[in-house]
Amino acid sequence: MSRKSKKRPRRRGARPRRRPSPTSSAFDYQWVIDQADKVLAENDIKFAADNWQQVALDWFTANERDRNELARFMATYEGRLGVTWARDLLRLEVFFRVNDHTAIITHYDRTMARYPRSPLVEMWVAEQIARHGGDWWRARPMLLHVVEQLPNHARPRYELGFMHYLLGDFTGALPWFDEAAVQLTDDEDDIGARVLYNRSLVRYALDGDRKTAIADVKAALRLKPDYPQARESLRALRGRGRWVPW
Amino acid sequence: MVDERPVLQLTTYWFPTQDSGERSFLMKLEFSLNHPHSGDKPSLAEVACSTGSANQAMDLLPSIIPKKTKRIMRRLLQPWPKDRYTQAYNCSGGILNLFTPPWGEKQDEVWARMVAEWQAKSFPDEQVRQAALRALEQRWNTTPHPFFAGLTPAQVMVGGGPREEELADEFLERLDEMFKEYHFESEGDALIKTVLLLRGWQCQPQRDGQTIAQIIVAERDELLARRAQALA
Numbered sequence: 245m246s247r248k249s250k251k252r253p254r255r256r257g258a259r260p261r262r263r264p265s266p267t268s269s270a271f272d273y274q275w276v277i278d279q280a281d282k283v284l285a286e287n288d289i290k291f292a293a294d295n296w297q298q299v300a301l302d303w304f305t306a307n308e309r310d311r312n313e314l315a316r317f318m319a320t321y322e323g324r325l326g327v328t329w330a331r332d333l334l335r336l337e338v339f340f341r342v343n344d345h346t347a348i349i350t351h352y353d354r355t356m357a358r359y360p361r362s363p364l365v366e367m368w369v370a371e372q373i374a375r376h377g378g379d380w381w382r383a384r385p386m387l388l389h390v391v392e393q394l395p396n397h398a399r400p401r402y403e404l405g406f407m408h409y410l411l412g413d414f415t416g417a418l419p420w421f422d423e424a425a426v427q428l429t430d431d432e433d434d435i436g437a438r439v440l441y442n443r444s445l446v447r448y449a450l451d452g453d454r455k456t457a458i459a460d461v462k463a464a465l466r467l468k469p470d471y472p473q474a475r476e477s478l479r480a481l482r483g484r485g486r487w488v489p490w
Numbered sequence: 491m492v493d494e495r496p497v498l499q500l501t502t503y504w505f506p507t508q509d510s511g512e513r514s515f516l517m518k519l520e521f522s523l524n525h526p527h528s529g530d531k532p533s534l535a536e537v538a539c540s541t542g543s544a545n546q547a548m549d550l551l552p553s554i555i556p557k558k559t560k561r562i563m564r565r566l567l568q569p570w571p572k573d574r575y576t577q578a579y580n581c582s583g584g585i586l587n588l589f590t591p592p593w594g595e596k597q598d599e600v601w602a603r604m605v606a607e608w609q610a611k612s613f614p615d616e617q618v619r620q621a622a623l624r625a626l627e628q629r630w631n632t633t634p635h636p637f638f639a640g641l642t643p644a645q646v647m648v649g650g651g652p653r654e655e656e657l658a659d660e661f662l663e664r665l666d667e668m669f670k671e672y673h674f675e676s677e678g679d680a681l682i683k684t685v686l687l688l689r690g691w692q693c694q695p696q697r698d699g700q701t702i703a704q705i706i707v708a709e710r711d712e713l714l715a716r717r718a719q720a721l722a
Contacts, residue, residue, distance in 0.1 A: 345676050378507060378678035381597050410685045412586055412639025449693050
């Protein structure tokens with residue numbers, strides 16, 4: 245799943261570099277921090293007492309709603325944030341751009357968790373903790389907190405619905421997907437497709453209403469035509485395929 | 491003449507996480523306790539149930555079984571408590587719960603909500619208050635739990651039967667074929683891909699029109715009924 249808006253320009257140097265000692269399974273936190281700092285330097289990011297808020301805003305998100313949320317957060321905790329926080333936030337952002345799950349989770353645990361809780365940061369990190377760390381029980385309270393703090397965001401609601409689906413609680417998943425569907429914005433095609441697709445599966449599992457399920461999957465495919473699971477499910481719903489590949 | 495000596499079978503399966511691999515062993519033990527001991531004789535679980543202790547059932551086990559395994563089996567064969575079945579947190583939950591990361595009372599939002607409601611309520615005296623708590627515990631035992639894939643704690647406690655064992659083996663064989671050579675982005679990714687497959691599979695209707703999840707639930711209910719009969 246892509247985290248960023250597709251309109252967002254790619255930054256120079258945001259590519260993963262090979263870690264030293266690839267045979268070692270030990271995670272070298274200092275090494276990834278150094279790499280992130282190099283990327284920030286290559287992009288000419290300079291943090292100062294009079295610009296850290298603007299730098300954080302410019303780099304962390306292009307989405308208007310998220311920018312407003314981040315601005316509100318920085319204004320609320322101005323006294324406890326600052327240049328160091330902005331640098332740590334942007335390091336986190338670099339890890340997101342190179343899709344380094346271990347670096348994201350480690351950096352959050354070791355550094356970001358020391359600062360006031362930003363619902364926006366927790367939303368992205370909780371997803372990583374659940375989807376890549378495999379720690380659903382740690383991600384869940386984070387997401388529940390985010391849902392309270394961000395009443396208009398579809399993503400944390402989708403993640404909670406998905407978690408209920410994974411737990412085999414289809415009844416519990418449906419209201420989260422419904423809530424997520426209501427909060428979708430025009431620039432959220434990817435997540436929107438996932439919400440509609442997963443909602444169709446859950447609805448079908450619960451009531452067996454094939455017609456509605458087909459309509460939901462079709463709607464998901466309109467948002468994201470390149471969605472193999474949705475295509476496969478559409479075939480299965482039309483009776484020309486199976487839900488599982490055997 | 492048929493040789494009825496125990497047979498050692500070795501099977502290797504791929505699992506997305508270490509927890510699920512370890513839990514699969516527990517699931518197998520739960521299945522074995524619900525197998526008819528030999529022919530149509532009662533299962534070890536039924537023997538333990540009817541005698542009120544694990545001892546007689548344990549005596550029926552072949553001596554070759556390792557001590558550690560026997561300890562787990564003895565724990566599973568213990569009489570059930572009269573209050574809440576907290577032991578359910580430590581059962582496998584069968585194939586429907588095999589891959590769910592371990593959780594317990596701390597994560598149990600359902601029980602927490604029930605207790606919070608009970609605490610907020612006022613009662614005429616302490617006796618009534620305690621009776622209400624006991625009723626609540628019984629309700630928890632028999633209510634489908636969202637974190638147990640919709641099984642009740644009692645259905646989790648009773649373990650799976652031969653039909654679920656067949657189905658679980660079928661699923662694990664397919665999983666092994668599909669994923670043992672697959673490259674995953676992370677352990678969490680492996681877990682999610684596995685569980686997505688499981689949730690699709692459990693909704694598959696079988697020849698009789700029932701889905702796999704419905705077959706599993708029906709068999710566990712049947713085992714609970716046989717257990718109640720053995721207790722009577």
